[in-house]
Amino acid sequence: MTKADNRYEESFSIMARSMLPNQIRRLTPLLARADIISFAAGAPSPETFPFEELAEISARVIREQGKIALQYGPTRGQSRLLEVIAAYMTSRGIETGPSDIVVTSGSQQGLDLVARVLLDPGDIVLVELPSYVGGMIAIHNSRAEMRGVKQDHGGVVIADLRAKLNALRSEGRRAKCVYTIPNFQNPSGVTLAAERRRELVELADEYDFLIIEDDPYAEIYFDESASRLSPLAALSPSRVIYLSSFSKVLAPGLRMAWLRAPKPIADTIELAKEGADLSSSQLDQAIVFEAMASGLIQRRLPAIREFYSVRRRAMLDGLTANAPGSSRWTEPLGGFFVLLTLAEGLDTTELLPSILEKGVAYVPGQSFYCDGAGANTMRLAFSKETPEKIAEGVGIMCQALRERSATA
Numbered sequence: 001m002t003k004a005d006n007r008y009e010e011s012f013s014i015m016a017r018s019m020l021p022n023q024i025r026r027l028t029p030l031l032a033r034a035d036i037i038s039f040a041a042g043a044p045s046p047e048t049f050p051f052e053e054l055a056e057i058s059a060r061v062i063r064e065q066g067k068i069a070l071q072y073g074p075t076r077g078q079s080r081l082l083e084v085i086a087a088y089m090t091s092r093g094i095e096t097g098p099s100d101i102v103v104t105s106g107s108q109q110g111l112d113l114v115a116r117v118l119l120d121p122g123d124i125v126l127v128e129l130p131s132y133v134g135g136m137i138a139i140h141n142s143r144a145e146m147r148g149v150k151q152d153h154g155g156v157v158i159a160d161l162r163a164k165l166n167a168l169r170s171e172g173r174r175a176k177c178v179y180t181i182p183n184f185q186n187p188s189g190v191t192l193a194a195e196r197r198r199e200l201v202e203l204a205d206e207y208d209f210l211i212i213e214d215d216p217y218a219e220i221y222f223d224e225s226a227s228r229l230s231p232l233a234a235l236s237p238s239r240v241i242y243l244s245s246f247s248k249v250l251a252p253g254l255r256m257a258w259l260r261a262p263k264p265i266a267d268t269i270e271l272a273k274e275g276a277d278l279s280s281s282q283l284d285q286a287i288v289f290e291a292m293a294s295g296l297i298q299r300r301l302p303a304i305r306e307f308y309s310v311r312r313r314a315m316l317d318g319l320t321a322n323a324p325g326s327s328r329w330t331e332p333l334g335g336f337f338v339l340l341t342l343a344e345g346l347d348t349t350e351l352l353p354s355i356l357e358k359g360v361a362y363v364p365g366q367s368f369y370c371d372g373a374g375a376n377t378m379r380l381a382f383s384k385e386t387p388e389k390i391a392e393g394v395g396i397m398c399q400a401l402r403e404r405s406a407t408a
Contacts, residue, residue: 037393039315039380040361042186042336048304049251053296054287061286073282075274076266077103077258081289085258088292092218093234094242100260102269105280107216107245107257111138113272114212114241114259119144123176126164126209128156130339130368130377132186135179135214144176146370153330155192156180158199165207175209182232184217184335187368187379191333194229201236211236216245216257219301221334222309238262246288248336249297249304254284308336314387315380318394324405329380336383339365341376343405348378351404360397 061069076082082098089096104110111134119125121143127136129148139146147168150160161178168174178200182192192200204211213232221227233242245257261269273279291297315338319329326343342348349364365377382390 035359036356036361037359037389037396038361038384039382039390039393039397040363041384042363042379042381043383044248044252044336045307045383048300048307050291050296050300054251054291057287057290057294057296058283061283061290065286069283069286071282073279073285075279076270077101077280078282078285078289081285081292084289084292085260089233089242089260092231094231094237094260096237096260099263100266102259102261102266102273103280103285104243104257104259104273105277106247106252106255107214107243108134108138109273109276110243110257110259111135111212111214112141113269113276114243114261115139115142115144117265117268117272118177118210118241124168124173126161126175126178127370128180128185128188129371130187130365130374131179131370132181132214133367135181135212136368136370139179147175148369148371148373149178151185151188151190153190155182155185155190155196156200158196158203161200161203165203169207175207177210177212178204179212179214180232181214181217183215183226183229184220184332184337186217186335187337187363187365188339189330189332189335189337190339191226191229197230197232197235201232201239204236204239209239211240213240213242215242216248217335218244219249220305220308220336222305222312223333226333233260241265246291246297249301250288250291254288255281256284256288305334308334308383310387311382311385311390312338314390315382315394318391319398322395322398322402324398324402326405327401336381338380338382340378340380341365342378342401344376346401346404347375349375351401355397355400358396358400360393362397 081103082101085101086096086098115138119142123144125139125144125146126149127146128151136146147164149164150157165175184191211232215231231242233240242260246254312332316331327340329338329340332338349366352364363379365374365379368374385393
């Protein structure tokens with residue numbers, strides 16, 4: 001804010017004065033440069049969008065359903081879309097009725113609404129180290145306090161989670177929620193192991209907290225074993241608020257997502273959404289319904305998984321061949337992301353300008369850590385570039401990292 005604009009400062013709410021920018025979105029202008037090989041963009045590739053099918057569906061919906069599709073609609077979502085989402089959730093082992101579902105304008109709106117409905121200033125939310133920036137921003141904006149829980153290759157470390165819960169209890173406090181991305185986490189790519197899922201929901205009962213399960217990558221798996229992991233909401237439907245999205249399997253421009261919660265929570269979220277936007281786009285909902293009802297999404301999933309699996313392989317092979325010997329990285333079973341950890345003492349924020357000059361972009365990892373750690377980490381997304389560009393970009397980036405490691 002410029003000096004001339006300071007006169008508005010006292011007009012802002014406490015929440016507005018404490019808002020944080022999304023550091024990833026600050027990189028957006030760089031991602032548009034044609035000369036940059038970008039591992040920063042954590043978005044689905046346009047090559048996976050079904051342009052012709054969506055064009056046909058959109059035209060048909062407007063011609064045949066325009067009086068409804070172009071009008072205001074129910075806050076909770078179109079009834080037929082709620083029904084097909086509920087059926088999908090039930091097929092994944094989560095007994096769900098339409099009254100448990102709220103359609104949202106993207107998962108980020110869902111996270112914002114959940115935070116507004118559940119959290120008061122000073123409430124404690126336990127989050128993974130590292131965790132998704134958008135989720136942390138929603139929690140931060142509610143003025144809740146975040147405390148980090150360690151992750152390893154199997155996801156949340158349950159012993160550390162219990163230690164954090166006991167530490168809170170000794171302070172006379174409790175965790176209100178645990179926020180987790182159990183499948184192919186953004187930014188780490190790790191997946192919560194089956195036994196830890198059971199232990200997590202058991203701790204929720206023992207310590208009386210809710211779980212916010214953010215699951216936008218569930219269908220982008222590369223290993224059949226990952227597809228058989230139970231959602232947390234299937235293990236404890238009364239303790240878990242589940243969020244997912246159509247962005248990764250259809251197109252993010254439709255801004256269609258949903259959340260599933262125990263009915264009293266879903267009802268309250270509906271009230272909060274009413275004050276936020278009245279309703280999500282009726283047109284987008286109608287298009288998504290037709291895509292689901294016609295089987296378009298399910299038919300395309302095998303090809304989408306193969307598309308991203310090939311790119312993940314290119315990134316992992318590139319790191320194996322080129323990364324500095326002191327570094328390590330995750331090997332995701334799905335999703336879009338690999339987390340690269342460099343030697344202690346290296347700072348990926350400091351390194352970014354010089355690597356950008358060489359034509360490669362990534363996201364420094366520190367912004368994903370609520371405790372300020374992670375300076376020596378970076379998130380690498382393999383969703384945007386071709387396998388050939390991934391191999392080239394990893395080679396360029398790792399050469400620069402090796403040179404820096406040699407002089408550190």
